[in-house]
Amino acid sequence: MYEETCTYDNGLTEFAEVRNVWRATPPSVAAVDPAVLAQQAVDKMLLRGPEIGIVPKPGGMGLVGMPVYMWTERGPETYGPNVASASAGGVTVTATAKVQRIAWQMGDGKTVTCTTPGTPYKPSYGKRPSPDCGHRYTRPSTAGSYHVVATSTWAIDWQATTGQSGRLTQTRQSTVDIRVGELQAVGS
Incomplete structure (x- = not known):
């Protein structure tokens, strides 16, 4: 004797019917692919691009x-x-996502890759460089601003x-525009 559950969805409400079934052999059960469950777990996550912190601040001038x-x-x-999980057919997959690196395209042709979240x-x-995620522009932003893509x-x-077990990789982006000017001293 086996318990059989069937679900129906009429577009407004989902119904489940449970009944006992007599069978001489066990019902065939499709094998559950853990990689598919892993993707379902990832789909439950909200993974975003970096919440950009940058100095000079947008609207200001570096x-x-x-x-x-x-x-x-x-x-x-x-x-x-x-962290998120997905289950089916007696199999549960737990997925854990962490940022491995952030690649900062600085808008001046340079890319800075950081393996930490950076230091605010x-x-x-003062004038000390960032200990883990920084850059220095060598020329002003002539087109108004540098478009930074993280x-x-x-x-x-x-x-x-x-x-x-396994590993999946995904990417997410955020952008910001910053202005960089040049200061020149004029002597008398």
């Missing part, structure tokens, strides 16, 4: 040669860890209750 600090806020949606700038740092690479490790 200077050629001065340090630029870049960072992202740390949270499950912007840096991780972000504080005025007490791309997070999320590493998503998953583990199934069957012992199988």
Whole structure:
């Protein structure tokens, strides 16, 4: 004797019918692919691009040669860890996503790759460069501003209750525009 559950959806309400069924042989059960469940777990996550923190601040003006600090806020949606699970057919997969690196395209042809969330700038740092995620512009933003693109690479490790495991990778982007000017001293 086996218990059979069938679900129906008429577009407004979902119904489930449960009944006992007599069979001489067990019903065939399609094998559950843990990789498919892993993708379903990832689909439940909200993974975003970096929540950009940058100095000079958008709307302000930076200077050629001065340090630029870049960072992202740390949270499950912007840096991780972000955890979700999916189950089917007696198999459960748990996926954990964390940002592996952030590639900052600085708008001047240079790319800075950071493996940390970066350090938020504080005025007490003065002219010191960022200890883990920084840049210096060598010329002013002649087209009005530099368009900065920050791309997070999320590493998503998953583990199934069957012992199988794997890794998925996804990327997310955020952008910001900053202005950089040049200061020249005029002597008398």
